[in-house]
Structure formats: structure tokens, C-alpha cells
Amino acid sequence: MQLNRVFRRTLVAAALLAAVPLAASAQVKVGISVSATGPAASLGIPEQNTVALLPKKIGGETVQYIVLDDATDTTQAVKNIRKLTADDHVDVVLGSSVTPASLAMVDVAAETGTPMISLAASAKIVEPVDGPRKWAFKTPQNDALMAHALADAMAKQHIKTLGFIGFSDAYGDSWLQEMKAAGASKGIKIVTAERFARPDTSVTGQVLKLLAAHPDGILIAASGTPAALPQRELVQRGYKGQIYQTHGAANEDVLRVCGKACNGMILPAGPLLVASQLPDSNPVKKTALTYVHAYEAKYGAGSLNTFGGHMWDAGQLINAAIPVALKTGAKPGTPEFRSALRTALENVKELSASQGVFNMSPTDHAGLDKRGRVIVKVVNGKWVYQPDL
Structure with a gap:
């Protein structure tokens, strides 16, 4: 009997010890839906390529990127964001590459309380910032x-x-x-x-x-x-x-x-397209060239496609926002963290990226001005x- 009690206590202690590494290894999950095939493949492929260049660790937490192809299809884009939020429990979604798919994804982002950063251009994705659009941001210029x-x-x-x-x-x-x-x-x-x-x-x-x-x-x-x-x-x-x-x-x-x-x-x-031709006084030149050099070092000289810059900029936004969200004490994988991340994205200021300088606010979820x-x-x-x- 005594041995059984000791054995049970040993099992409980082992289980508690095993749980410690799991808690310590909590990671931020980033869901991605891009148009890597279909009519918008020339946008989605460089965006998908750019994911490999995004930071693997932010604010002391490891970051996992889960990438799906929506084939430039609105229905598939909605299926992707539902999978990413319901099955993968991501903390933020990046995508899609095109306006129709992004517009359809906004409702799911709001429904699940998951911040979303679109890589598509239309201002309708984020304007006006009310209702479901409170959860939507975007990196391309309006x-x-x-x-x-x-x-x-x-x-x-x-x-x-x-x-x-x-x-x-x-x-x-x-x-x-x-x-x-x-x-x-x-x-x-x-x-x-x-x-x-x-x-x-x-x-x-x-x-x-x-x-x-x-x-x-x-x-x-x-x-x-x-x-x-x-x-x-x-x-x-x-x-x-x-x-x-x-x-x-x-x-x-x-x-x-x-x-x-x-x-x-x-x-x-965006300035990225002609970054090397810009005067040194341009506030975006240095940050744009950082992306150019990183992309071409991996994929070859002359391989850059500016649409990848929209993914890079989304990565810069979450790189700025995740540490702020973590400081609230909220843990990745929770509704509290997703809400804190949304608030942090909404308050990004003077962030120089590849396509411009971002200044988000409660009334502006695109954040770019003439410098973009x-x-x-x-x-x-x-x-x-x-x-x-």
C-alpha cells in the first residue's frame, strides 16, 4: 500500500514536471492565406516566399507560421481562415493577396476575435474602422x-x-x-x-x-x-x-x-519598387533595401517582386506589436492575447517598412501616408x- 502511494506521488510529480516545459514553450502562431496559385499567383508566390524571411522569435517567444494557399478563390480563403482560427488556434492571420478574398475573411476574423493583416489594396477592407473591420488591418497603400x-x-x-x-x-x-x-x-x-x-x-x-x-x-x-x-x-x-x-x-x-x-x-x-533609385533622404529607402537584400540573398539577384514587400511589412507590424501584447501578461493562444495584439497593432507609430511608414490609429488601419x-x-x-x- 505504501509503495502504491509513493508510486502515485511519483507519477503526479513527473506529470507536473512534464507540464513545465510545455508551458515554457508557448509560441505565437501566425496563420497565412495567400494566392500562391490562380490568377493572382504572381502576387501570392513572392508573398509566400517572404514568409521564410520573417522573424522566428519575437519578444522572447518562438513564432510558428502556418501557410495555406487560397488559389485566388474567395471560398477557399474563407475555408483557410476558418481552419487557421478553429483548428490551428492562430493568434493573427496574414492575407489574403487579393481584395475579394480579404473582404470575405474580415467577418471570420471578427467572429473569432483574431486580428487580420490583409495584403490586398482596397480601402474597403479597413474603412470605416467599425464593426468587423475593427479586427482588420492592411499593408498595401489605400x-x-x-x-x-x-x-x-x-x-x-x-x-x-x-x-x-x-x-x-x-x-x-x-x-x-x-x-x-x-x-x-x-x-x-x-x-x-x-x-x-x-x-x-x-x-x-x-x-x-x-x-x-x-x-x-x-x-x-x-x-x-x-x-x-x-x-x-x-x-x-x-x-x-x-x-x-x-x-x-x-x-x-x-x-x-x-x-x-x-x-x-x-x-x-510603393517606394520598394525603385528603392535603389530613391535619394538617401527618403525615409523608406534604408528599410526597403533591407528587404531587397534579404530576399535576393535567398532567392537570387533580380528575383525581388514588390508584392512580397506587403508580406514583409506585415511581418514588421507583428514584430512591433507582439512584444507590446506580451507585456499585458496575456498568453499566446488565448482570446486575451489576440485582443491585446489587435490593440497593439492599432497603436503602431512611425514604423518604417519596405513600402512606407506606418502610423496606425483607432480610425486608420492602413496607416500609410505620402511617404508610401x-x-x-x-x-x-x-x-x-x-x-x-
Whole structure:
């Protein structure tokens, strides 16, 4: 009997000792859903590649990254965030690469009380900061910020009438709305608007309608390699006006697919795209080049794709916010920690990253200002900084 009691006490003591390392090895879990396949693969692949460069330890805690592919499919993106929150119990979600998927994920983030950092552009993902959007943040520049940069450039080029062709989804909707407002402030009128789907292989009908309107310039509101389709068609049809793109086309794969047809196009972009061309006084140059060097050291010279920068910047945001959340005493894996992390993200200030300087607030979950944009032009197949536009 005495031996049994001793044996039981020994087992209990062993169990308690075994529990100590488990408690000490608590880790922060970061769930990721990117479009590594499908129409937005040229965005999602560099974002996925960048995960390997993110910090493995933050605030004394190890960080585990769980990466899923949503195949540029909204339904799959929702399935991914549900798995990440319900099965993997992640503390924060990064993604998705595209606007429609990100918009669909926001409700799940709020429902589960999990902060989410989108890698997509539309301001609708985070504005206004109420309801479910209290849990959503984003790293790409808002459409409005970039639309006003384009309007400024258009005015300097004496553009008065503008044609528009954009995705037939939330990305195109947002850009049409923002460009109308930004253009109106400079006396620029959108005279015709056409739409196309991400998987489309022809836009001949839409381009013919654009040409019939004889606009001074045409804006293509698309992201990734599909942005090359209208560009090529317009050039092949002999359009002589100025062609503009959004920051969704700031992608080496776009230049590869588009070829010579991309020469001369103008777009707003994050500073990362032309980091080496920026003056040393630019507040983003140093941090942008840090990412450039890290990415190309791993994947090869010339391999950088600026969309990976949005993932890098998401990593910088959680690197700044996790130590603050830990100081509250909340433990990773708990609702309290996720809430503390959301609050910490909302209070990030003057964080220089690859695409700009972040200043989040309870009313601004994008956090970028004019330091997060430049105007570039494609010259002989290369991105060239345009400080005068």
C-alpha cells in the first residue's frame, strides 16, 4: 500500500514536471492565406516566399507560421481562415493577396476575435474602422492614396478625359470610385468605363469601346499578370494616349508577360519598387533595401517582386506589436492575447517598412501616408522613378 502511494506521488510529480516545459514553450502562431496559385499567383508566390524571411522569435517567444494557399478563390480563403482560427488556434492571420478574398475573411476574423493583416489594396477592407473591420488591418497603400498620386501626375501631363478598364470585382469597383473623386479634384473626367474578369483571355470588345471614346488617357485597374491583357490590346490597336496602371501592376511578372507593350506606362507604386533609385533622404529607402537584400540573398539577384514587400511589412507590424501584447501578461493562444495584439497593432507609430511608414490609429488601419508612394514609368522594360510627376 505504501509503495502504491509513493508510486502515485511519483507519477503526479513527473506529470507536473512534464507540464513545465510545455508551458515554457508557448509560441505565437501566425496563420497565412495567400494566392500562391490562380490568377493572382504572381502576387501570392513572392508573398509566400517572404514568409521564410520573417522573424522566428519575437519578444522572447518562438513564432510558428502556418501557410495555406487560397488559389485566388474567395471560398477557399474563407475555408483557410476558418481552419487557421478553429483548428490551428492562430493568434493573427496574414492575407489574403487579393481584395475579394480579404473582404470575405474580415467577418471570420471578427467572429473569432483574431486580428487580420490583409495584403490586398482596397480601402474597403479597413474603412470605416467599425464593426468587423475593427479586427482588420492592411499593408498595401489605400486606393485613394494612389489615385490622388495618379491624378496629380495626370494633371501635370494635361490629361482632361480618362478612359477606365478594371476588374469586375471589388478591386475594380474601388478604383473606379476613387479615381472619379481624385480626377474630379483636378478637372479630369472619366468618359467611359469598361470591366473584365480576372481569368479573361480577351478584352477586344472593351478596348474598342475605349478607343471610340477618344480619351486623353486610359487607366487599367487590375492586379498581377491580368493587368497586361488590356495594356497589350491597347498598344496593338494603336492607342496613342497615355496608359496608366494601378499599384496592382507593380510586378516584374507583368513586365515579362507584357513585353514591349508595357513601355511608357505610368503607375503609382510603393517606394520598394525603385528603392535603389530613391535619394538617401527618403525615409523608406534604408528599410526597403533591407528587404531587397534579404530576399535576393535567398532567392537570387533580380528575383525581388514588390508584392512580397506587403508580406514583409506585415511581418514588421507583428514584430512591433507582439512584444507590446506580451507585456499585458496575456498568453499566446488565448482570446486575451489576440485582443491585446489587435490593440497593439492599432497603436503602431512611425514604423518604417519596405513600402512606407506606418502610423496606425483607432480610425486608420492602413496607416500609410505620402511617404508610401512614388510615381514610376516603364522605360525599356525597366521601372524608372519619376520625381517630377
